[in-house]
Amino acid sequence: MARILCSIASTAAVVTLLSGPVLAQQPAAPAAKPTRPTFETTKVEGTDNVYIFRYGNRQSMFIVTSAGVIATDPAGYGVPEQVPAYIAEIKKVTDKPIKYLIYSHHHFDHIAGGQPFKDAGAKIVAHKRVKERLAVLKDPATPLPDETFDKAKTIKLGGTTLELTYHGLNHSDSTIVMRLPKEKIIFTVDTVPVGSVMGRGMIDSYPLEWEAFLQKLYVMDWERLIPGHPGAPDGRLGTKKDVQDQLGFLQDASAAVQAAARQGQCWDGVEKGMKLPKYESWPGYANNMQFVLRRYCGLWGRGT
Ligand SMILES: [Zn+2]
Numbered sequence: 001m002a003r004i005l006c007s008i009a010s011t012a013a014v015v016t017l018l019s020g021p022v023l024a025q026q027p028a029a030p031a032a033k034p035t036r037p038t039f040e041t042t043k044v045e046g047t048d049n050v051y052i053f054r055y056g057n058r059q060s061m062f063i064v065t066s067a068g069v070i071a072t073d074p075a076g077y078g079v080p081e082q083v084p085a086y087i088a089e090i091k092k093v094t095d096k097p098i099k100y101l102i103y104s105h106h107h108f109d110h111i112a113g114g115q116p117f118k119d120a121g122a123k124i125v126a127h128k129r130v131k132e133r134l135a136v137l138k139d140p141a142t143p144l145p146d147e148t149f150d151k152a153k154t155i156k157l158g159g160t161t162l163e164l165t166y167h168g169l170n171h172s173d174s175t176i177v178m179r180l181p182k183e184k185i186i187f188t189v190d191t192v193p194v195g196s197v198m199g200r201g202m203i204d205s206y207p208l209e210w211e212a213f214l215q216k217l218y219v220m221d222w223e224r225l226i227p228g229h230p231g232a233p234d235g236r237l238g239t240k241k242d243v244q245d246q247l248g249f250l251q252d253a254s255a256a257v258q259a260a261a262r263q264g265q266c267w268d269g270v271e272k273g274m275k276l277p278k279y280e281s282w283p284g285y286a287n288n289m290q291f292v293l294r295r296y297c298g299l300w301g302r303g304t
Helices: 018-025 082-095 115-119 128-137 207-219 238-263 268-273 285-302
Strands: 004-009 039-042 050-055 058-065 069-074 100-101 122-125 145-148 154-159 160-166 176-180 185-187 223-225
Touching: 004 115, 039 058, 050 082, 058 223, 069 082, 069 154, 082 115, 082 176, 082 268, 100 115, 100 154, 100 285, 122 160, 128 145, 207 285, 238 268, 268 285
Parallel strands: 069 100, 100 122, 122 145, 185 223
Antiparallel strands: 039 050, 050 058, 058 069, 154 160, 160 176, 176 185
């Protein structure tokens, strides 16, 4: 899927500016599959100013405007060097200041490491539950939001409008949807694992409410979804079909475990024996079903 207009960064050591004509002059690709750089920044096709910064298996959106940058998710958990790399990537695109850093939700893998953004003058914005949770946990690597909201907040900067909305419980109790109405793009993290089976993130999720959230997400006005982890295959963006697919997966897993749980099959019977053949071809199925089944045993076999 040709969603990448251009790549503006490659490895830490080598910076290249790729475009159509330059790519056409490259020698033929080697037979071996090229290794993916540690991090890269891509401009979202068809937009003037929407970028994805990917580092390892996590990614964030940033928007460059004439009045400054709106960044999201520092995602520095376990890799503090990611955060200065992220800021350096932004600075390759623009010399405008970073005005905002928006947290997608409270999980450290996506929001740890934001202090350099704050030092650069960015205001940190998040859902109010993010601040409540972080205030208790006091993680030294994760600065508290400067500003929070409950249901909705709109950021307007340099001609760009970014809507932040909260639609209830899902993957976490603090996850928001960031929507660019003009571009019809949303950035929502861990709520729609594009093209793959969700995994450890199930542990503290709210499965029934998550289904309701996906139904709300489906009817919102957008066309492309930037996920917090690259979509499968090939780092693709998500679509409304992905929302439908994930909703179907949750519903099928939930119904199967519910029936088994009512026959006393939780935890062991379900965790060791249950299969959902319809989803066997999805990436992550072999490794991640254990987490899905455990979470639903918690719900239907335990009551939580
Ligand atoms: Zn998460």
